[in-house]
Amino acid sequence: MSDDDLEELGSELVVLAARLVRAVRRDLDQPAGVRVLSLLDQHGPRGVSELAAADSCSQPTMSGTVTTLVDLGWVTKTQDPRDARVLRVGLTDAGRAHLAAVRRTHGRAVADRLAAHDRSPADVAAAVAVLRDVLDPPQEGPR
């Protein structure tokens, strides 16, 4: 496996990821808010800054996203009684329901396409694991 191949693969990975995101945005839901719902579902209530770090976006971006989600009734913002700076963002039942619906939609869409290509869910799991690894280490370092 040569370096040229790796260049191709890295570039291709980004290209395909971009197309996937666009397709989802057009046909299904707003991914930005769903990412936040997913984070809250996995990790429980969090502050805006924690969410921004977890989603690796800027704090103002997350701030705006949360505001949108509040308007939609999918999350609530409550004050932390011990630290008035912190805003605890938590899922509502409606938010949980919406997340479940989106996941069903995505799952079905992925399953449909898999069926046409003799792909097993394990293959998708492997792809997810690779993406996670590629994204995981925002490790800075000299050199």
Added chain:
Amino acid sequence: MSDDDLEELGSELVVLAARLVRAVRRDLDQPAGVRVLSLLDQHGPRGVSELAAADSCSQPTMSGTVTTLVDLGWVTKTQDPRDARVLRVGLTDAGRAHLAAVRRTHGRAVADRLAAHDRSPADVAAAVAVLRDVLDPPQEGPR
């Protein structure tokens, strides 16, 4: 592998893809035009509508992207002498050079992250193949 798992995976795939795209846009350089350069590199000169179909975006979007690329000097638009409606979009040397540079950057970034996770390029290739399959069949007629 249950349906619940598949829902999780489909959703997770989209979430990770979105984060990847955002990370690339912020840290590296990926004006959506690179996708077009990649298409032209793979398939040779094409018209705007063909490019839009290949990238699965709308024709006006591709029209604007191509205009941007022309301004950057990475592609040229030339009239087809046989059909004055068709614009042949072709890579310039500068466009080819830019594409090569972007690919090197992506390849290096991916390689760095892989090294931290005991991943082989073959794993990335597998992930790319899965993404391609997930995107490929927008459920159209026979080929």
Added chain:
DNA sequence: TGGATTTCCATAGGGTCCCTATGTAACGTG
């Protein structure tokens, strides 16, 4: 105790990417 600093969130302003709706010009056909 009274700054100084830090932490957390919000707003302002701007950019990119993408969409639908709607032209306009050139082709083909009867």
Added chain:
DNA sequence: CACGTTACATAGGGACCCTATGGAAATCCA
């Protein structure tokens, strides 16, 4: 030539994201 079709461009708007900046609460420290 009228007619529908094809290929591209423009107009208008929305979603998402960024940096810069501001304000308020908590914490640190002489």
